[in-house]
Amino acid sequence: MAVHTVMLSIQMAGGTQIENITKSVVAAVTASTLQAGTVTVFVKHTTASVMIIEDEPGIRADTHAFWDRLIPADSQWRHNTINPGEDNGHSHLRGQLQGPSVTIPFAVGGLLLGTWQQVVLVDFDTRARMREVVLQVLGE
Numbered sequence: 001m002a003v004h005t006v007m008l009s010i011q012m013a014g015g016t017q018i019e020n021i022t023k024s025v026v027a028a029v030t031a032s033t034l035q036a037g038t039v040t041v042f043v044k045h046t047t048a049s050v051m052i053i054e055d056e057p058g059i060r061a062d063t064h065a066f067w068d069r070l071i072p073a074d075s076q077w078r079h080n081t082i083n084p085g086e087d088n089g090h091s092h093l094r095g096q097l098q099g100p101s102v103t104i105p106f107a108v109g110g111l112l113l114g115t116w117q118q119v120v121l122v123d124f125d126t127r128a129r130m131r132e133v134v135l136q137v138l139g140e
Helices: 022-032 057-070 078-082 089-098
Strands: 002-012 017-020 036-043 048-054 101-107 117-123 129-139
Touching: 002 017, 002 022, 002 117, 017 057, 022 036, 022 117, 022 129, 036 048, 048 057, 048 089, 048 101, 057 089, 078 089, 117 129
Parallel strands: none
Antiparallel strands: 002 129, 017 117, 036 101, 036 129, 048 117
16 A cells, blocks of 8 residues: 655634645646545644535535534633633634544545535634644555
C-alpha cells in the first residue's frame, strides 16, 4: 500500500467561514498517481472542521445559521470564563461535534463523491488565522 501526503495552508477569517477545498483534494489524489484507495482530509485545529456539503449559497447560509442555533457564541462557556481573554468556547464545541476529518474513496484516479458533494473546510473560530490541512492518500 502506498501513501502520499500533502499539506495545505489556508488563510481563514473565522466566523464559520466555509472554504471549498475539493480541487486541492482532487489534485492530491492525481499527484499520488494511485488508481484506487482512500483520501483522508484532516484539519490540525480544534476550532475548525472538514465536512462534505452541497456547496451553494443557500447551504452556506443555512450552515452558518445551524451552528449559531445549535451552539451559540456565549461568554459563559467555561472555556471563556476560566481562560481570561478567550471568547471561542463555542468554536471548540462546534469543532468537537463536527469533527476534524473526512475519508473519501477514489477509483480510477477520481474521487467517488456524489454529484453535488464538495469537500469544505469550516473555520468556527472568532478570529482570522492560517489553517493547516493534511491530505493523506492511501491506495494502489
